Amino acid sequence: MTQNNQSSLITQHQYCHCDVVLGGMVVLSLAVAVKELVENSLDAGATKIDIRLKNHGVDLIEVSDNGTGVTEDNFSALTLKYHTSKLTDYSDLLGVSSFGFRGEALSSLCALAKLTITTRHQSADYATKIEYDHKGHIINKTPCSRQIGTTVTLTDLFSSLPVRQKELQKNSKREFNKMTSLLYAYCLISLGVNITCSNQSNSNTKSLVVTTQGSISYKDNIAAVFGVKQLDNLLDIKTEYAPNIKENIFKGLSGEVKISEESINVEDTEIDLSEDSNDAENNEISNTQDSIQSSQKSQGYKNGAPPVELVGYISTCAHGCGRSSADRQFYYVNSRPCEPTKIMKLINEIYRQFNPHQYPFVFLNIVLERTLVDVNVTPDKRKLFLAKEKAILDVVKCSISKLFENIPRVVKLETAHSINNTQIVPDMEQSRIFNSFMQQFSNKSTKSDIKTNGNTEKKPELKRKSNTLLDYAI
Known part of the structure; x- marks a missing residue:
């Protein structure tokens, strides 16, 4: 009885075990690992991001940027869990604008792989190469040469999760395709940022996966990722709000409609503007003004922005x-x-x-x-x-x-009647074999018509070919 009680006691997880368990929930795949590093670069204000992988990310993942870099006093807290510079108070979470805010990415990557960071802040005279252990603690710091920015290097991803690492190695190309599909989303939305991704295979052949030109146009990013042909059939999405007659009448009474050149004809609409009706509907109109200002269906506000x-x-x-x-x-x-x-x-x-x-x-x-x-x-x-x-x-x-609404839904097809009425004329520019066949066919049809008209057609004599053995027998 005592042994059972001792074995069923609730104890706290060891710190190293917590990192692996929680890290495996944050970084689920190769795509998420690359995503977290790219988001850190974008949050740092980078305008150039270079992503380099070896063997589809199985051997190496490296993300370099020209962002602001990391100051020396933040080296130790950089990879600690729940440490971040993007939120200072819980209320900041309600209007967060950065991609990351929980402080879990680098800590989780430390628990799942070998992580090295090379960074240089704009206030530093030289860069520093920092090596971390699986707990996020600094192992070694080495001065080095680098421009302002940060480079994060991951090797042996999912080394602490053998089953997931084996799955990554087995399906490396499939996981790599998922990563590129997710990376495309950041390439398209990032204006003024040059993002480049390349992969180096085991045979040391380097292939370019995707690259953008750092344009300030979404269409340029689409053309850089998917080619210029993708732009041929694109339509610009414009915000349209569902019309509401009742709200438009109230806005007209309150004078909150902008002057428009378009004329609107309202038929069979009666509005009672007598004093009694105005007194009775005063409260209704005043209460409706607040709802109109927050309604997504209204248009043409003087002081309100579209929701x-x-x-x-x-x-x-x-x-x-x-x-x-x-x-x-x-x-x-x-x-x-x-x-x-x-x-x-x-x-x-x-x-x-x-x-x-x-x-x-x-x-x-x-x-x-x-x-x-x-x-x-x-x-x-x-x-x-x-x-x-x-x-x-x-x-x-x-x-x-x-x-x-103005694009046709159906494809125009020729009817059977129109096809039957059309006369098939051979193309004289066809090949010589086809023309000779058509000429022979026309000659045979002409001869048969002549014989039919002149009643000179003779029935061909049908002769049965005797078998050779039968002839000998006779």
Whole structure:
């Protein structure tokens, strides 16, 4: 009885075990490891990011940037769990604008791989190469030469998780393709940032995976990643709000409608402007003003900003302009790559109403107040919660539907009647064999017509060919 009680006592995990367990939940795959390092570079204000991998990331992952670098007094806290410079108070989480904010990435990578950081701050005269152990403690510091910025090197990824490491080695190309697909999202949304990714195989052959030119245009980034041909069938997504007649009437009464050159004809609409009706509806109008200011359906405010704005591009719904799979769809909320499931499903459903056999290319950035978004949902920050999700879905539905309303849904095909009435004329510029065949066919048909008209056609004599053995027998 005593032994059972002693073996079932609740004890605290050892510190090194906690790092491995929690680190394995934060860094799930090769794609997440590269994502965390790229986000750190973007948060540091880098304009040039170079990603280098060996053997599809199995042997080496290296991310270099020209950001601000790390000061010497932050070397020891750089890889400690829950240490970050991006949040100073819990209230900052409500309006966080940086990609990272929890202080878990580098600590988790230390627990799962051998990590080395080479950094130089703009206030330092030289760079420093720092080696860390699996607990995030400094093993060695060496002065070295480097320009301002930071280089993070990972080797032997998932060494503390043998099963996951074996899975990475076995399916290295598949994991590498997932990493590149996730990296494309950051290449497209990062304006003024030159991102380059290369891979070196075991035979020392270096291949360029993707590169951007640091342009300030989203279209230039799309062309750099997927080629200029991808721009041929793209439509600019413009924010459209669902009309609401009642709110438009109240805005007209309050004088909050901007002067527009467009004329609107309202038929069969009666408005009672008598004194009794005004007194009775005063409270209703005053209460409605507040709701109008926060409604996503209203337009033309004098002092109010639109609650949601859509920025991006989508391929036209004309047949043949889409893709066979949804492999090029990139969604963002306040320039943060994410996976808003309901918005993704809505856009694909609308597109397939016009083009049921294909999927669109989508690059959509949803811009709204940061306080309306909760990004602290999953460790990889790919899932998020939206405070006014239904209103955002209405705006997306209205915008995409109006974008496709003038594009034909069907393909024009020739009817059978028109095909039967057309006369087939041989092309005289065809090959010599085809022309000779057509000439012989026409000559035979002409001779048969002449024999039929002159009644001179004779039935051919049918002779049975006797068998050779039968002839000998006779």
